[in-house]
Amino acid sequence: MSNTPSNTNKRNLRSKRLATAALLVTLALIFSYVEALIPSPVAIPGVKLGLANLVILVALYQLDFRYAFAISIVRIIISGLLFSGVFGMLYSMAGGILSLLVMYFLKKTNLFSIIGVSMAGGVFHNIGQILVASLVVSDLRMFLYLPILMFSGIISGILIGIFTYYILKALPGDLLKQNS
Numbered sequence: 001m002s003n004t005p006s007n008t009n010k011r012n013l014r015s016k017r018l019a020t021a022a023l024l025v026t027l028a029l030i031f032s033y034v035e036a037l038i039p040s041p042v043a044i045p046g047v048k049l050g051l052a053n054l055v056i057l058v059a060l061y062q063l064d065f066r067y068a069f070a071i072s073i074v075r076i077i078i079s080g081l082l083f084s085g086v087f088g089m090l091y092s093m094a095g096g097i098l099s100l101l102v103m104y105f106l107k108k109t110n111l112f113s114i115i116g117v118s119m120a121g122g123v124f125h126n127i128g129q130i131l132v133a134s135l136v137v138s139d140l141r142m143f144l145y146l147p148i149l150m151f152s153g154i155i156s157g158i159l160i161g162i163f164t165y166y167i168l169k170a171l172p173g174d175l176l177k178q179n180s
Helices: 005-037 051-062 065-109 116-135 140-171
Strands: none
Touching: 005 051, 005 065, 051 065, 051 116, 051 140, 065 116, 116 140
């Protein structure tokens, strides 16, 4: 590959995006750790704010789907190994992948604000977890828990969406553009 200015700019952009993705994985892990330390604000198992999703949303809006997906998967695997174990990782993986896919498609339509995208992500994260939990324990009664988790997903999704909106607003618009 020749060292034309175009190729150099592309390599620089890829390096910058990779370094940013590594920083975002680290930040998501820190948020996961903090969340693991904080007891649930309500006495309902599995109800969490989803602080790491803030990082995934920033990646989805500032980088692209591939980076957001990679950051999410790496964060889920490492935090599963460190904080929640294999089953926690399995539930988180199902919820994280389903959530990210829904957020990506909603973002792509340009019909939803970041708050709406985040809210849908929170709801579908919980749906993914319930699907896996019902398969693991072979009991469809797990879905009786879904309305509670959907409500918590709506609330946490709105809060995370609001936080993400202000973070994205504070970031420079050309943070990861080719000529930055």
